Amino acid sequence: MTYFRDFAAVLFRSPLLWGGAGAFCFFALIRTGVITHAGTIRYLAGHWVEYVETAMFAVGLSALALKWLDVRRQASGLDDDHLAAAPEGGQDPAEAAELQRSLGEERADAPYLTRRLREALDLVVRTGSADGLEDHLKYLSDLDVSRAAQSYALVRFVIWAIPIMGFLGTVIGITEAIANLSPTQLENISAVVAGLGVAFDTTATALALSMVLMLVQFFCDRSEQSLLGAVDDVAWESLAGRFRGEPEQESTALAMARLSEAVSRSSEQLLSAQERAWKMLEEAAAGSLARAVASSGDELRSALSDSLGSTLEQWGDSLARAHAHVTSQREDRWARAAEALATTVAGFEDHRRALADQSALLERVVGATRDVAQLERTLEGNLTALTATGRFDETLATLSAAVQLLAGRVADTAPEPRRVDLHALPRRRAA
Numbered sequence: 001m002t003y004f005r006d007f008a009a010v011l012f013r014s015p016l017l018w019g020g021a022g023a024f025c026f027f028a029l030i031r032t033g034v035i036t037h038a039g040t041i042r043y044l045a046g047h048w049v050e051y052v053e054t055a056m057f058a059v060g061l062s063a064l065a066l067k068w069l070d071v072r073r074q075a076s077g078l079d080d081d082h083l084a085a086a087p088e089g090g091q092d093p094a095e096a097a098e099l100q101r102s103l104g105e106e107r108a109d110a111p112y113l114t115r116r117l118r119e120a121l122d123l124v125v126r127t128g129s130a131d132g133l134e135d136h137l138k139y140l141s142d143l144d145v146s147r148a149a150q151s152y153a154l155v156r157f158v159i160w161a162i163p164i165m166g167f168l169g170t171v172i173g174i175t176e177a178i179a180n181l182s183p184t185q186l187e188n189i190s191a192v193v194a195g196l197g198v199a200f201d202t203t204a205t206a207l208a209l210s211m212v213l214m215l216v217q218f219f220c221d222r223s224e225q226s227l228l229g230a231v232d233d234v235a236w237e238s239l240a241g242r243f244r245g246e247p248e249q250e251s252t253a254l255a256m257a258r259l260s261e262a263v264s265r266s267s268e269q270l271l272s273a274q275e276r277a278w279k280m281l282e283e284a285a286a287g288s289l290a291r292a293v294a295s296s297g298d299e300l301r302s303a304l305s306d307s308l309g310s311t312l313e314q315w316g317d318s319l320a321r322a323h324a325h326v327t328s329q330r331e332d333r334w335a336r337a338a339e340a341l342a343t344t345v346a347g348f349e350d351h352r353r354a355l356a357d358q359s360a361l362l363e364r365v366v367g368a369t370r371d372v373a374q375l376e377r378t379l380e381g382n383l384t385a386l387t388a389t390g391r392f393d394e395t396l397a398t399l400s401a402a403v404q405l406l407a408g409r410v411a412d413t414a415p416e417p418r419r420v421d422l423h424a425l426p427r428r429r430a431a
Contacts, residue, residue, distance in 0.1 A: 013109070015066055015154060019059030026054065042201060049169035049202045053162050057209040060158035064216045067151065071223045074111040078230055082117055083238050090244035096124035112231045116140050120239050130243035137239065141232050148224050152217060159213050166206025173199025264312060274301065 011017060029035045030045050044054045083099055100121040103114055110118070116137075123136050177196045278301075 013066060015059055015063035018066070019062035020055065022062060023055040023058040026058070027051070043205045046201060047169060047198050049165055049172065049198075050205055053165050053169075053202070053206050053209060056158050056162055056165070057213065060155050060162075060213045061216065063155050063158075064213070064220050068220050068223065071220070071227050074113070075223075075227050075230065077111060078113060078227075078234055082113060082234075086242045091242055093124050093128055093130050093243045096121045096243070100125060112144055112228060113234055116144065116231055116235045117238065120235065124243060133243070134240055137232075137235055140235075141228070144228055144231070145225075148221075148228060152221070155213065155217050159210050159217070162206045162210045162213070164206075166203040169202025169206070170199040173197070173202065267312070271301065271305070 026035075027045060030041060035041070044050055082103065084102070100118055103118050103121075106118065119140055120133060120137055123133060124130055173196060176198065
């Protein structure tokens with residue numbers, strides 16, 4: 001049932017169907033007398049070559065009309081929300097499969113934007129990473145431009161074939177004119193003129209129809225190029241920077257694991273499709289043919305299962321080796337980090353002990369400073385007492401002598417001893 005539905009959809013979009021139907025209706029209107037314009041009949045339905053040219057023109061025009069309608073339909077759907085908005089901080093590449101399923105089932109007539117998003121997300125699903133997604137979007141853009149150019153193959157063929165048919169009509173007309181030209185029957189000039197009329201009319205019709213098709217193709221191509229530019233912008237805004245990157249040390253193992261999962265899913269789908277195909281053959285066949293087909297199907301499934309089993313086993317071994325290698329590198333990095341941390345802690349401990357020593361020294365300096373301050377206060381009190389007793393001059397002389405005696409003893413250690421002039425101190429008198 002699906003086959004007939006797809007066939008009907010393709011037939012409904014076929015320019016051959018619509019062009020042939022349009023040409024048939026046009027010639028039917030001429031034959032039934034609805035269209036009676038002499039020029040139209042002469043240039044479009046005057047000779048069998050003109051019938052062919054008109055039919056080919058109708059096919060080419062139908063192809064361009066279908067293309068223009070498809071472009072307008074896709075342009076009107078660009079504003080729709082094809083993908084949900086990306087969460088803040090990016091999205092996990094593992095969610096690409098869910099986004100791909102949200103685009104709906106894959107169809108041959110899918111719009112440019114839907115197919116672009118599906119193929120871009122397929123890269124993320126297969127590799128498990130968004131690395132290279134921007135470059136892949138550029139590749140898909142170039143691929144769509146190439147597909148758009150290939151979609152005009154039928155129109156280009158029609159534009160090339162119509163002038164060829166016109167030249168063929170020219171050759172046929174001239175041949176008929178020469179065949180009707182006889183030296184013994186010079187009065188039969190009307191047949192000669194009719195043959196030349198066919199020659200010129202077919203060529204003129206072919207050139208005119210080709211020019212019309214080329215003009216319509218130009219406008220359709222410009223509309224499709226504008227659509228592709230809009231599709232590039234929407235696809236870039238929807239996918240560029242949408243997915244988060246994976247850590248560097250885990251990217252290789254994760255990519256291999258997801259590649260293994262993709263191979264497993266593809267293998268399961270292949271086996272499922274093969275089983276369905278063989279079941280359809282078994283139901284269609286009967287008797288010994290059915291048994292032979294079933295036996296062949298079992299052998300094929302067994303061979304395919306063995307082959308896929310060995311392939312998956314190789315992938316598993318490769319994945320295990322890669323995981324062991326990554327684990328070893330991770331342990332080495334942690335060991336080096338632990339050594340560096342121990343060295344840093346030892347340095348911090350030495351620095352702490354040095355700070356402790358400096359703190360103790362600072363405490364001693366502070367204590368000495370307090371002693372000096374206390375000594376200064378004591379000296380000031382003594383000076384005050386001496387001044388009050390009136391024996392300040394005698395005491396000052398005694399201290400001067402003592403200082404000179406001490407300076408003489410330390411002369412061998414200080415090249416220029418400092419002299420203390422006690423007489424310069426202010427004298428205080430008792431009130």
